[in-house]
Each structure stands twice: as structure tokens, then as C-alpha cells.
Amino acid sequence: MNRDKDREAMHRMLDGDASPEEQKVLNERIEADPALKEEFIKLAGAVRMMKESKRPVPPPFFTAEVMGKLPRRGPSLVQRFRDLFSDSRVLRWNMSTAAATAGMVVIAIIVVVLLQREPQREPTITVKMSYSSPKAQSVAVAGNFNKWSADTHRMRKQSNGIWTIAIPLRAGTYTYQFVVDGRTWIVDPRAGIMQDDGFGSRNGVVRVNI
Amino acid sequence: MNNNATAEEFSIIRECVNGRVEKYALLVEKYKVMAFTVAYRMLGDTDTANDMAQESFVSAYVGLRDFKYNAKFSSWLYSIVLNKCRDHLRDRKEAVPVDDLAEYLPAKGPDPEQAASSQQTRDAVQKALDLLPEPYREVIILKHLEELGYEEIAEILGEKVIALKVRAHRGREMLKEHLENMGVVQ
Numbered sequence: 001m002n003r004d005k006d007r008e009a010m011h012r013m014l015d016g017d018a019s020p021e022e023q024k025v026l027n028e029r030i031e032a033d034p035a036l037k038e039e040f041i042k043l044a045g046a047v048r049m050m051k052e053s054k055r056p057v058p059p060p061f062f063t064a065e066v067m068g069k070l071p072r073r074g075p076s077l078v079q080r081f082r083d084l085f086s087d088s089r090v091l092r093w094n095m096s097t098a099a100a101t102a103g104m105v106v107i108a109i110i111v112v113v114l115l116q117r118e119p120q121r122e123p124t125i126t127v128k129m130s131y132s133s134p135k136a137q138s139v140a141v142a143g144n145f146n147k148w149s150a151d152t153h154r155m156r157k158q159s160n161g162i163w164t165i166a167i168p169l170r171a172g173t174y175t176y177q178f179v180v181d182g183r184t185w186i187v188d189p190r191a192g193i194m195q196d197d198g199f200g201s202r203n204g205v206v207r208v209n210i
Numbered sequence: 211m212n213n214n215a216t217a218e219e220f221s222i223i224r225e226c227v228n229g230r231v232e233k234y235a236l237l238v239e240k241y242k243v244m245a246f247t248v249a250y251r252m253l254g255d256t257d258t259a260n261d262m263a264q265e266s267f268v269s270a271y272v273g274l275r276d277f278k279y280n281a282k283f284s285s286w287l288y289s290i291v292l293n294k295c296r297d298h299l300r301d302r303k304e305a306v307p308v309d310d311l312a313e314y315l316p317a318k319g320p321d322p323e324q325a326a327s328s329q330q331t332r333d334a335v336q337k338a339l340d341l342l343p344e345p346y347r348e349v350i351i352l353k354h355l356e357e358l359g360y361e362e363i364a365e366i367l368g369e370k371v372i373a374l375k376v377r378a379h380r381g382r383e384m385l386k387e388h389l390e391n392m393g394v395v396q
Contacts, residue, residue, distance in 0.1 A: 011379045015353075015360075045395040046338075046386040050354040053335040058246040059260055063238045066267045070231055 003036070010040050014047055123210050124168040129176075131188065134161025136180045141165055143176030143203070150179040171210040175203035219283045227274050238267050241284060244356070245291050251351045252295040254340045262298055266291040281365065288356075288366045292348055299344060338388035346381035353378050 009026045012018040018026065030037045131139055139155045142148045155163035175195055178186045191204030225233045245266055250259035270290050277286065339347055352363045360371045389395045
């Protein structure tokens with residue numbers, strides 16, 4: 001074993017990394033080589049001096065001085081919010097807090113149940129209307145179901161010149177007229193029931209029974 | 211340090227973070243000797259060591275919100291103290307060299323007896339440490355004064371264990387040489 005390997009072994013021993021076998025071999029080498037022994041004694045002596053060196057004592061008011069230098073501040077808003085959920089805490093109960101909590105739980109349950117219920121939809125029936133006018137550019141139906149709008153319910157022209165539309169209506173009585181080309185109001189000639197409109201004309205009447 | 215002690219320290223740290231500043235005194239009291247010793251052995255001067263150790267505790271307190279609860283408080287504090295010492299040593303090196311000031315100052319200094327007395331108050335170990343380059347000094351202090359394992363030293367210094375062992379090897383050789391030259395180890 002050369003001197004470099006001896007040194008390496010000595011440092012492994014001082015680091016506490018040497019195996020018992022390595023220590024035994026090194027001890028034998030040290031005993032057999034006075035120069036190596038001297039070197040090891042000096043090296044181990046330096047390490048021992050470090051370990052045994054006196055620890056300086058901090059000044060008597062060290063802690064007080066540090067505490068006096070600390071910035072005074074509370075936790076940040078983010079930290080407070082985080083702590084609200086992450087910190088463990090003891091909850092103290094009495095009858096009023098228990099009753100209030102129970103009340104809130106009941107209200108929450110009712111709200112959830114109401115929200116989960118399907119909204120009651122009023123049933124409708126689809127009423128089909130038609131009007132023959134091969135030359136018309138547009139035909140719409142206006143009535144009390146759409147506040148007599150001439151735009152909202154436009155009919156579709158079929159190849160035979162008949163205009164048709166299907167309108168879902170709830171139960172009730174409806175009056176209507178057709179509006180041809182956006183300006184001419186026509187009473188449905190095929191309406192089974194007619195009703196005066198109070199202005200000298202008549203409206204078709206549809207009764208929906210469900 | 212056992213797990214109970216670590217859990218207790220973590221609890222104190224959480225209380226400090228939640229605004230209970232007075233709890234920090236427990237940590238300062240527990241680690242003040244360690245911080246002061248490391249600073250003194252790095253800098254070789256008690257007044258500066260006191261300043262650096264105190265500054266380290268203040269910096270640690272300010273940074274408590276960023277403390278990672280998977281490491282020991284002491285390891286974190288060691289790294290802060292060593293950083294403070296490095297900064298101080300760098301500033302000291304960048305200061306105007308004494309030789310440059312000499313021509314502007316009156317030729318008056320401590321008398322030789324006073325200087326000799328001052329030197330004697332510094333122990334041999336400190337003199338030898340002062341002669342070590344800082345990276346070697348740090349490892350020797352942590353390994354053979356604080357008696358930390360290489361894993362923890364690696365965590366504190368942010369370096370690999372193998373590199374630290376090589377540095378400790380060289381540092382011990384240098385330490386031995388300096389103490390030998392002083393006639394302390396023979």
C-alpha cells in the first residue's frame with residue numbers, strides 16, 4: 001500500500017467511514033511505519049483539538065437583543081385564510097351554537113332538495129296551421145299567443161303554395177290572423193270558429209284542451 | 211434531534227408565523243450558542259460574530275413563512291449563519307486594503323506588547339481556522355466542531371457528499387499543517 005492510499009484510509013477513519021477490517025489493516029500499517037504513525041497522530045490531534053475547542057459564550061442579552069430587532073407584524077391575509085382550513089382547532093359548543101348549526105343544516109338540506117326538484121312544466125299541444133297563397137312572398141301568423149307580432153311566427157312555404165306552421169300552445173283559447181307579405185292581415189278562411197275583434201273584423205279562434 | 215423535538219420546533223414555528231412573536235425566543239435560546247460558535251469560528255471575532263448571529267436569527271424569523279417543514283430548523287439556521295458570514299467576509303475583502311490607507315493615516319497603532327497580548331487571547335484552533343480558505347473552513351467547522359453528518363452538511367451547503375468528503379480531507383491536512391507550524395501538534 002502506498003502513502004496516498006494510507007492517507008486516504010486515515011481520512012476515512014477520521015470520517016468514521018472505515019470498516020473494522022480497514023481499521024485493522026491501517027492500525028497494523030501505522031504500527032509498522034513510524035513516519036505514518038507520526039502523521040496520523042498529528043492529523044488525529046488536529047481533529048481532536050477542533051472537537052475539544054472551547055465554545056464561545058454569547059453575550060448575556062443575546063436573546064433579548066434578537067427579540068428586540070424582530071419586525072412586529074401579524075400573519076398575512078393569505079396565511080390567515082390558509083390557516084383557517086389547515087390549522088387544527090378546538091370548537092367549543094353550547095346549546096345556542098348547536099341549535100344555530102342544526103338550523104343552518106336543515107335550511108341547507110331544504111335548499112338542496114328544492115334545487116334538485118324538476119321544475120313543473122305546463123303541458124302543451126302542437127297546433128298546425130296552414131294558409132294557401134302561392135303568390136305571397138311571406139306569411140306569418142299573429143295572435144294573442146305572441147302579442148300579435150307579425151314577425152315572430154313566420155310560416156314555411158311548401159311546394160304546392162301552401163304556407164304551414166306548427167305552434168306549441170298551452171291549454172286555452174287563442175285568436176289569430178295571417179299576415180301576408182308583412183302588411184295584409186287575413187282572416188283564416190278555414191277557421192272552424194270565428195270571433196269579432198271589436199274593430200269590424202274577425203279573428204280565427206283555436207281552443208286547446210289538454 | 212428526535213422526532214418529538216422536531217415536531218415541537220415545527221409547532222413553535224407555526225405559532226410564530228401566526229403572529230406569536232414571543233415564541234421565537236425559545237428557538238433563539240436553544241440555538242444561540244450554535245449560531246454564535248459557527249459565526250465566531252468563521253470570522254474569528256466575537257463582536258462581529260455576535261452581529262452576524264443576531265442578524266441570522268432575524269433573517270430566519272423574517273423567512274419563517276417560507277420554512278420547509280421537511281427540514282430541521284437547525285439545518286436551515288446553519289445555512290443562514292454561513293451565508294451571513296460569507297457576505298461579511300466578501301464585504302471585508304472588498305473594503306479598502308490597509309496598505310492603501312496607510313499613507314493617509316498617522317503612523318500610530320497599538321504598541322507591540324498590546325498586539326502580542328491580543329494575539330495570545332485567540333486560541334490556536336482559531337488561528338489555524340483563520341488560515342483555511344472559507345470553503346474548507348465551513349466543512350471543517352460543521353464536521354469536526356458541530357459534529358454533523360455529511361448528509362446534513364450537504365443539505366446545509368447545497369453540495370454533494372462526495373465533494374464535501376474531498377474538501378474535508380484537504381481541510382484536515384491544511385489544519386494539521388497550520389497547527390504543526392504553530393508548534394501545537396508535534
